[in-house]
Amino acid sequence: MNHRPIITLLTDFGVADPYVGMMKGVIAGICSDANVIDISHDIPPEDVRTGAFFLERSFRYFPRGTVHIAVVDPGVGTSRAPLALRSEGHIFVGPDNGLLSFAAPRGRGVVLRSAPYLLPRRSHTFHGRDVFAPAAAHLARGVALEELGPAKRGFARLAWPKPRKTRRGYRAEVLSIDRFGNLITNFEPSHWDSLRRPEVHAGAFRSAVLSKSYRAARKGDLIVVFGGYGLLEIAARDASAAVKLGLARGAKVELVEAAG
Amino acid sequence: MNHRPIITLLTDFGVADPYVGMMKGVIAGICSDANVIDISHDIPPEDVRTGAFFLERSFRYFPRGTVHIAVVDPGVGTSRAPLALRSEGHIFVGPDNGLLSFAAPRGRGVVLRSAPYLLPRRSHTFHGRDVFAPAAAHLARGVALEELGPAKRGFARLAWPKPRKTRRGYRAEVLSIDRFGNLITNFEPSHWDSLRRPEVHAGAFRSAVLSKSYRAARKGDLIVVFGGYGLLEIAARDASAAVKLGLARGAKVELVEAAG
Amino acid sequence: MNHRPIITLLTDFGVADPYVGMMKGVIAGICSDANVIDISHDIPPEDVRTGAFFLERSFRYFPRGTVHIAVVDPGVGTSRAPLALRSEGHIFVGPDNGLLSFAAPRGRGVVLRSAPYLLPRRSHTFHGRDVFAPAAAHLARGVALEELGPAKRGFARLAWPKPRKTRRGYRAEVLSIDRFGNLITNFEPSHWDSLRRPEVHAGAFRSAVLSKSYRAARKGDLIVVFGGYGLLEIAARDASAAVKLGLARGAKVELVEAAG
Numbered sequence: 001m002n003h004r005p006i007i008t009l010l011t012d013f014g015v016a017d018p019y020v021g022m023m024k025g026v027i028a029g030i031c032s033d034a035n036v037i038d039i040s041h042d043i044p045p046e047d048v049r050t051g052a053f054f055l056e057r058s059f060r061y062f063p064r065g066t067v068h069i070a071v072v073d074p075g076v077g078t079s080r081a082p083l084a085l086r087s088e089g090h091i092f093v094g095p096d097n098g099l100l101s102f103a104a105p106r107g108r109g110v111v112l113r114s115a116p117y118l119l120p121r122r123s124h125t126f127h128g129r130d131v132f133a134p135a136a137a138h139l140a141r142g143v144a145l146e147e148l149g150p151a152k153r154g155f156a157r158l159a160w161p162k163p164r165k166t167r168r169g170y171r172a173e174v175l176s177i178d179r180f181g182n183l184i185t186n187f188e189p190s191h192w193d194s195l196r197r198p199e200v201h202a203g204a205f206r207s208a209v210l211s212k213s214y215r216a217a218r219k220g221d222l223i224v225v226f227g228g229y230g231l232l233e234i235a236a237r238d239a240s241a242a243v244k245l246g247l248a249r250g251a252k253v254e255l256v257e258a259a260g
Numbered sequence: 261m262n263h264r265p266i267i268t269l270l271t272d273f274g275v276a277d278p279y280v281g282m283m284k285g286v287i288a289g290i291c292s293d294a295n296v297i298d299i300s301h302d303i304p305p306e307d308v309r310t311g312a313f314f315l316e317r318s319f320r321y322f323p324r325g326t327v328h329i330a331v332v333d334p335g336v337g338t339s340r341a342p343l344a345l346r347s348e349g350h351i352f353v354g355p356d357n358g359l360l361s362f363a364a365p366r367g368r369g370v371v372l373r374s375a376p377y378l379l380p381r382r383s384h385t386f387h388g389r390d391v392f393a394p395a396a397a398h399l400a401r402g403v404a405l406e407e408l409g410p411a412k413r414g415f416a417r418l419a420w421p422k423p424r425k426t427r428r429g430y431r432a433e434v435l436s437i438d439r440f441g442n443l444i445t446n447f448e449p450s451h452w453d454s455l456r457r458p459e460v461h462a463g464a465f466r467s468a469v470l471s472k473s474y475r476a477a478r479k480g481d482l483i484v485v486f487g488g489y490g491l492l493e494i495a496a497r498d499a500s501a502a503v504k505l506g507l508a509r510g511a512k513v514e515l516v517e518a519a520g
Numbered sequence: 521m522n523h524r525p526i527i528t529l530l531t532d533f534g535v536a537d538p539y540v541g542m543m544k545g546v547i548a549g550i551c552s553d554a555n556v557i558d559i560s561h562d563i564p565p566e567d568v569r570t571g572a573f574f575l576e577r578s579f580r581y582f583p584r585g586t587v588h589i590a591v592v593d594p595g596v597g598t599s600r601a602p603l604a605l606r607s608e609g610h611i612f613v614g615p616d617n618g619l620l621s622f623a624a625p626r627g628r629g630v631v632l633r634s635a636p637y638l639l640p641r642r643s644h645t646f647h648g649r650d651v652f653a654p655a656a657a658h659l660a661r662g663v664a665l666e667e668l669g670p671a672k673r674g675f676a677r678l679a680w681p682k683p684r685k686t687r688r689g690y691r692a693e694v695l696s697i698d699r700f701g702n703l704i705t706n707f708e709p710s711h712w713d714s715l716r717r718p719e720v721h722a723g724a725f726r727s728a729v730l731s732k733s734y735r736a737a738r739k740g741d742l743i744v745v746f747g748g749y750g751l752l753e754i755a756a757r758d759a760s761a762a763v764k765l766g767l768a769r770g771a772k773v774e775l776v777e778a779a780g
Contacts, residue, residue: 003292008281014699015275015535018578019748021528021559025581028555032523032583035288036557037296039281045700046758058278061285061389063292074758077733124732126748129581179274180305212384213337228279228386238306238334263552268541275535295548297556299541318538321545321649323552439534440565472644473597488539488646498566498594 004035005140006066010055011128012043013071019126023069023133026119030137037062046074048099052158053175055092056102057229064089067136069128070099077124082131083155084139084148085109091145093136095127098158105157113149161186169195169256174202174249175231181240185253187232197258200224202234203245208258220244264295265400266326270315271388272303273331279386283329283393286379290397297322306334308359312418313435315352316362317489324349327396329388330359337384342391343415344399344408345369351405353396355387358418365417373409421446429455429516434462434509435491441500445513447492457518460484462494463505468518480504524555525660526586530575531648532563533591539646543589543653546639550657557582566594568619572678573695575612576622577749584609587656589648590619597644602651603675604659604668605629611665613656615647618678625677633669681706689715689776694722694769695751701760705773707752717778720744722754723765728778740764 007027013019020041027034039058043051051072059068073080073095081096085107092100092107100107112118112131117138122130135148163172163186170191176184183202192198192210199208211223217237222244227233234241234253242248267287273279280301287294299318303311311332319328333340333355341356345367352360352367360367372378372391377398382390395408423432423446430451436444443462452458452470459468471483477497482504487493494501494513502508527547533539540561547554559578563571571592579588593600593615601616605627612620612627620627632638632651637658642650655668683692683706690711696704703722712718712730719728731743737757742764747753754761754773762768 006288006292008285010278010281012699015558016560016562017696017698018530018559018574019698021530021557022578022581022748024557025528025578025583025586028526028557028586029581029583032526032555035292037281037284037288038275039278040276042276054278058282058285061282061289063285063289066285066288075733075735078735123746123748123750125734125745125753129748176277178277178279179272213335214385215335215338225385226383228282228383228389230383233385266548266552268545270538270541295552297541297544297548298535299538300536302536314538318542318545321542321549323545323549326545326548436537438537438539439532473595474645475595475598485645486643488542488643488649490643493645 004033005031006035006037006062007136007140008037008039008062008066008068009041010039010043010051010068011041011071012045012047012051013041013128015041019128022129026129026133027137030134031141034137034140043072046072048072048097049158050176052099052102055100059090059103062090067091067093067140069132069136070094071128071132072099073097073127076127081152082112082127083109083152084112084135084145086145091139093132093139096156098156101155101157102160107155109152110145110149111152114147117143117148163187163191166254169254172253172255174247174251174253177242177249181236181242182227183234183241183247184227184229185232187255188230189226191255192232195255195257199256199258200234201254201256202251203247205234205245264293265291266295266297266322267396267400268297268299268322268326268328269301270299270303270311270328271301271331272305272307272311273301273388275301279388282389286389286393287397290394291401294397294400303332306332308332308357309418310436312359312362315360319350319363322350327351327353327400329392329396330354331388331392332359333357333387336387341412342372342387343369343412344372344395344405346405351399353392353399356416358416361415361417362420367415369412370405370409371412374407377403377408423447423451426514429514432513432515434507434511434513437502437509441496441502442487443494443501443507444487444489445492447515448490449486451515452492455515455517459516459518460494461514461516462511463507465494465505524553525551526555526557526582527656527660528557528559528582528586528588529561530559530563530571530588531561531591532565532567532571533561533648535561539648542649546649546653547657550654551661554657554660563592566592568592568617569678570696572619572622575620579610579623582610587611587613587660589652589656590614591648591652592619593617593647596647601672602632602647603629603672604632604655604665606665611659613652613659616676618676621675621677622680627675629672630665630669631672634667637663637668683707683711686774689774692773692775694767694771694773697762697769701756701762702747703754703761703767704747704749705752707775708750709746711775712752715775715777719776719778720754721774721776722771723767725754725765
């Protein structure tokens with residue numbers, strides 16, 4: 001089988017404006033056989049942390065060798081460096097603002113500075129098109145990472161939102177709310193398993209039952225389930241848990257040892 | 261010409277969350293030369309009937325041999341079977357909840373149960389990524405349908421929304437409202453042709469004129485036209501017919517023999 | 521490297537309905553190795569001018585030889601001709617309503633009339649699928665433009681929105697507002713450079729400072745910058761300039777010689 005190079009895109013550009021199309025045009029001109037796959041373009045504007053979270057949860061579903069472009073870049077055109085990093089056999093391309101740091105926490109890489117691998121006319125406002133897209137396309141067609149610029153150690157990092165230990169268990173938060181209104185927390189299965197009689201508390205909601213599917217409840221009822229992210233979710237059958245509980249991103253969720 | 265295998269996607273996942281991207285990553289890892297085409301990811305959440313309608317209206321525009329993944333799957337993780345069906349030279353992959361039944365009413369197929377063709381770690385909540393995407397990608401690269409699991413006869417079916425005969429003609433409904441506010445009904449040309457002096461009734465609207473184009477009216481006026489679905493639509497020139505008539509999906513539309 | 525043919529799509533169809541998917545199915549059936557790239561499907565319904573603007577700003581980021589399909593086509597099914605034009609080494613396919621005229625102002629082309637290159641069953645309401653998609657796919661696989669129909673001279677044109685000279689400078693307008701709330705005007709760098717002490721006036725906003733990046737201001741403050749379109753934008757740091765200034769598309773913006 002012919003292995004086409006894969007490039008993924010994750011941005012906060014939306015798809016109504018032609019920005020993403022311009023990036024894909026640049027890529028097509030440099031690496032015409034690249035398979036370009038959108039992860040999301042609807043990251044909330046300038047929300048670097050949600051972008052970092054989506055990228056970390058997604059990249060392992062792509063084959064090794066994939067080049068991932070991520071652009072949530074409020075500091076475009078300032079002194080923050082444009083990067084390419086290698087980690088776990090994947091390559092990550094984006095701004096040095098923490099966006100890549102969940103997916104590639106120990107990545108080693110370079111500053112994108114080598115002119116032959118960037119667009120000749122570069123704006124200060126759209127590095128997605130003028131810097132990251134051409135660099136990624138050259139990487140996808142086989143150019144060595146080291147060719148793209150000088151090595152860099154030490155990158156901007158965001159702290160991965162690990163649940164904190166509390167007296168009775170752990171405190172986490174709602175990291176993301178998906179299209180179905182499911183509340184995605186940062187609890188891993190290991191947190192649930194570490195308690196003898198775990199119970200979830202979120203706003204007015206209490207549950208000690210871990211369900212296997214979204215249907216394990218009566219219509220409208222709330223359930224606790226490990227979802228597609230591999231993380232604990234609070235969901236409502238045929239309804240939005242976020243609406244039912246009135247909880248937003250960042251809301252606290254506790255996992256505690258049940259009393260009695 | 262090299263014939264790349266084609267895989268289509270139709271889901272209710274939206275494109276803001278990374279779920280569709282994860283599915284495409286899985287596909288790319290199994291069948292790297294697949295041409296993956298989105299039909300829609302904006303099926304109203306858990307609206308199996310609209311998903312079934314879109315799939316039936318769309319699949320014949322793709323070449324024979326196309327593998328169509330459809331995932332509108334409120335029962336994911338329950339006893340409903342994951343299927344692959346063959347019908348009219350196309351292959352359909354999705355849950356056994358009626359979603360495939362408009363496109364493949366007499367399809368023969370299998371239950372997706374053969375582990376080598378599924379992801380090794382399968383969630384109970386995201387079969388789109390863990391079951392349907394890998395199965396479809398293996399089918400696209402040439403694995404025989406029969407390899408994917410045991411044969412199954414008898415599938416969940418939804419009734420295709422056929423107009424009903426009434427005393428004066430037929431009663432249908434608004435199946436879908438598109439981005440332009442056009443009201444798409446389930447009347448086929450044969451219904452119109454079966455009446456001597458057909459007249460459309462929908463809410464306050466009456467018309468005995470079948471237009472050829474959306475422009476066959478003055479600005480804001482309503483018209484009746486056979487649209488891109490091959491079905492009778494009520495449209496408004498440069499405006500939304502849905503807004504003008506205050507009609508929603510499911511609203512009744514009648515086609516009657518004009519009086520006099 | 522294998523050079524796959526590239527086809528871009530720009531429509532006002534949205535992506536919730538299956539219309540764009542149907543077009544891609546038709547293309548895949550004719551030119552299976554085409555790389556189909558979306559520029560935008562969220563042109564405001566029937567807004568030919570915004571479609572023309574997006575196409576003109578985007579097409580040069582694609583390699584020569586790219587076939588660009590554009591469909592914002594309120595007159596579909598009327599006497600307006602379906603066109604294919606060649607200009608600057610690119611091919612443009614769409615209705616003769618001015619949509620192509622910013623990108624291909626001096627294009628030479630043909631009326632799409634040759635039956636072998638269109639779908640056999642053509643609706644009067646969906647030329648995107650039945651006329652433009654098959655014609656573009658045949659062009660992408662190498663059919664000569666002249667094969668598709670008779671030559672045509674003289675096309676519908678929209679006037680490119682050039683700023684007008686005023687007593688004190690120039691008057692322009694807000695052409696587009698992007699996802700970030702940036703107000704994109706039709707001022708080019710040449711307008712700015714032609715004044716000795718240029719000052720931007722837009723609603724209550726006045727500025728004589730040209731910034732290099734979106735971060736060149738305090739949080740919430742407004743700036744003037746040349747953005748990704750190569751045009752002067754008014755932006756707000758970490759906020760929407762459109763909301764802050766209460767300005768909409770079409771709002772007047774002036775560039776004047778500062779007093780004193």
